[in-house]
Amino acid sequence: MSDVKGSAGLPDTLVFRLGTLGAVVGDRFAERIERHDLKPKHVGLLTALGQGSFASQQDLAGRLGVAPSLVVALADHLETLGAVRRVRDPQDRRRQVLTLTDHGQELLAACTTEARALDAELTAHLGQSEREALHAALGSLAARVGLPAG
Amino acid sequence: MSDVKGSAGLPDTLVFRLGTLGAVVGDRFAERIERHDLKPKHVGLLTALGQGSFASQQDLAGRLGVAPSLVVALADHLETLGAVRRVRDPQDRRRQVLTLTDHGQELLAACTTEARALDAELTAHLGQSEREALHAALGSLAARVGLPAG
DNA sequence: TATTGTTATACTCTATAACTATA
DNA sequence: TATAGTTATAGAGTATAACAATA
Numbered sequence: 001m002s003d004v005k006g007s008a009g010l011p012d013t014l015v016f017r018l019g020t021l022g023a024v025v026g027d028r029f030a031e032r033i034e035r036h037d038l039k040p041k042h043v044g045l046l047t048a049l050g051q052g053s054f055a056s057q058q059d060l061a062g063r064l065g066v067a068p069s070l071v072v073a074l075a076d077h078l079e080t081l082g083a084v085r086r087v088r089d090p091q092d093r094r095r096q097v098l099t100l101t102d103h104g105q106e107l108l109a110a111c112t113t114e115a116r117a118l119d120a121e122l123t124a125h126l127g128q129s130e131r132e133a134l135h136a137a138l139g140s141l142a143a144r145v146g147l148p149a150g
Numbered sequence: 151m152s153d154v155k156g157s158a159g160l161p162d163t164l165v166f167r168l169g170t171l172g173a174v175v176g177d178r179f180a181e182r183i184e185r186h187d188l189k190p191k192h193v194g195l196l197t198a199l200g201q202g203s204f205a206s207q208q209d210l211a212g213r214l215g216v217a218p219s220l221v222v223a224l225a226d227h228l229e230t231l232g233a234v235r236r237v238r239d240p241q242d243r244r245r246q247v248l249t250l251t252d253h254g255q256e257l258l259a260a261c262t263t264e265a266r267a268l269d270a271e272l273t274a275h276l277g278q279s280e281r282e283a284l285h286a287a288l289g290s291l292a293a294r295v296g297l298p299a300g
Numbered sequence: 301t302a303t304t305g306t307t308a309t310a311c312t313c314t315a316t317a318a319c320t321a322t323a
Numbered sequence: 324t325a326t327a328g329t330t331a332t333a334g335a336g337t338a339t340a341a342c343a344a345t346a
Binding site (some may be wrong): 021144 | 152158159160161162163164166167168169170171172173174175176178179190191194197200201218246254258261262265266268269272273275276280283285286287288289291294296297298
Binding site (some may be wrong): 056057058068069073087092093094095096 | 326327328329330331
């Protein structure tokens with residue numbers, strides 16, 4: 001409408017929409033998990049651990065796409081909360097294997113509940129078929145950019 | 151599949167997908183506009199100006215959802231590049247009105263081209279109807295969280 | 301006195317690089 | 324010598340608060 005050039009302007013692109021929505025939705029999610037003393041990156045780490053175990057923290061860093069030193073900081077915090085445990089790999093005592101504790105699983109479940117509630121808020125105005133199409137399309141995009149499958 | 155609890159795990163939620171996709175896609179976009187010496191926030195400012203003018207930098211800060219001091223920093227950089235001009239409002243000499251220069255319009259157009267190219271890459275595996283459904287759904291979500299319409 | 305833009309300051313996040321322990 | 328984890332350091336990004344000019 002406001003574009004005189006006859007084709008989609010920047011705000012109509014997927015890139016712009018995903019970027020802005022990601023930021024806004026991420027902030028809202030951050031607010032909701034604040035009471036658990038968690039930030040989105042912590043939840044990302046918990047999620048990865050919930051999907052399977054990793055040989056080392058460096059493995060995990062690769063999966064999360066962050067520097068190994070950041071995994072240390074995240075794991076430190078999660079360990080303080082009692083959400084993860086570090087156990088030395090007896091095969092190679094340089095390695096620390098991270099595992100979710102029961103409390104960690106509870107936290108992960110609580111964050112999942114928050115995310116679902118936010119999902120419901122965001123899509124309350126959409127019909128069931130639209131919701132499903134959106135879900136499928138985003139899953140497909142995520143796979144395309146190499147993000148771990150849900 | 152990997153979820154034993156019988157309902158969608160965190161990685162399957164919209165919130166998680168939008169957050170991770172937003173980050174990844176944002177990074178890719180950032181790489182592409184780096185050669186113009188721009189970052190996503192600069193493009194957000196240019197985009198806002200491209201959609202209409204704002205009474206003051208504080209207006210702009212509200213629209214972008216950032217602190218006024220950040221608008222100063224962004225505008226400083228854009229002014230150095232010759233993309234925007236600051237002109238004092240003669241009605242109220244405290245106000246600086248930002249306007250896009252011709253070069254600013256060119257930069258905005260170049261960034262739009264980059265975004266469209268990225269869009270095409272991301273959705274190359276989707277059919278036309280899927281692409282349209284995705285576009286519509288994201289636009290609808292954006293409106294729902296109060297983001298400026300495209 | 302209130303408001304706009306700016307500057308100064310500080311804090312958060314994250315990466316790079318140096319260091320320690322183990323291999 | 325090479326690798327995993329950690330610690331130390333530094334840089335980017337952004338917000339808060341003080342300041343100057345104008346109303």
